[in-house]
Amino acid sequence: MSNISVKWHGHACFEIDMGKKVLVDPFITGNPKSDIKKEDIRPDVVIVTHGHSDHLGDAVELCLKNDATLVTMVELGWALQEKNEGLKVHTINYSGSVTVDGVHISSVLATHTSSLDGNYAGNPMGVIIGEKFKIYHAGDTGVFKDMELIRDLYNPDLSMLPIGGYFTMHVREAVYATSMLRSKYTIPMHYNTFDLIKSDPDLFKAEVEKNGYSEVIVAQVGKEIRFDESGRRLA
Numbered sequence: 001m002s003n004i005s006v007k008w009h010g011h012a013c014f015e016i017d018m019g020k021k022v023l024v025d026p027f028i029t030g031n032p033k034s035d036i037k038k039e040d041i042r043p044d045v046v047i048v049t050h051g052h053s054d055h056l057g058d059a060v061e062l063c064l065k066n067d068a069t070l071v072t073m074v075e076l077g078w079a080l081q082e083k084n085e086g087l088k089v090h091t092i093n094y095s096g097s098v099t100v101d102g103v104h105i106s107s108v109l110a111t112h113t114s115s116l117d118g119n120y121a122g123n124p125m126g127v128i129i130g131e132k133f134k135i136y137h138a139g140d141t142g143v144f145k146d147m148e149l150i151r152d153l154y155n156p157d158l159s160m161l162p163i164g165g166y167f168t169m170h171v172r173e174a175v176y177a178t179s180m181l182r183s184k185y186t187i188p189m190h191y192n193t194f195d196l197i198k199s200d201p202d203l204f205k206a207e208v209e210k211n212g213y214s215e216v217i218v219a220q221v222g223k224e225i226r227f228d229e230s231g232r233r234l235a
Contacts, residue, residue: 020103026043055139064086071127075120
């Protein structure tokens with residue numbers, strides 16, 4: 001595996017290049033913080049952590065136009081397949097794993113909800129992406145004690161955690177999450193997209209690093225962050 005590239009496109013949307021291009025929670029259209037248009041990106045794999053519109057986003061259209069595979073929870077995957085002929089879906093559930101185009105993806109707990117068009121859409125999830133350099137995208141979640149289990153089982157090198165509050169963890173809870181996860185790097189996400197989820201990523205960074213829990217990278221929208229597979233940050 002070559003170097004890993006990570007780009008944040010605002011909210012919870014990340015583009016990860018591990019030799020194949022993985023797009024997580026592609027809320028692009030209608031996202032006031034997005035730096036791209038859906039036409040700008042050609043993913044190989046799309047991961048959706050739950051059915052809310054600010055995470056499902058443009059996933060279906062991107063998959064159909066690019067012959068990409070969607071990875072998501074079972075009930076949401078079934079519902080999307082039923083509505084979209086030709087959509088390629090790998091459904092997954094907690095502690096389950098799938099390898100798509102050489103990218104290993106495992107499903108882990110998230111404490112949140114999930115719906116599609118106002119209807120129940122199964123459980124939400126977080127995901128572990130990769131096998132050498134491992135990335136934990138927490139999805140929308142509150143803090144929960146089993147983040148220690150995620151650390152023990154998967155030991156993610158990089159964690160992406162929501163800090164916006166209201167619908168997810170705020171700074172206080174997210175700092176505690178880093179104390180359990182102990183990832184080498186942490187990127188805050190899901191903040192400042194809307195007034196309801198205003199938060200200060202620099203405060204989060206200061207509190208985490210003061211306690212030595214992780215090195216926090218406050219990502220700039222659209223700016224590439226690079227790592228080698230040994231876990232060393234390159235840029």
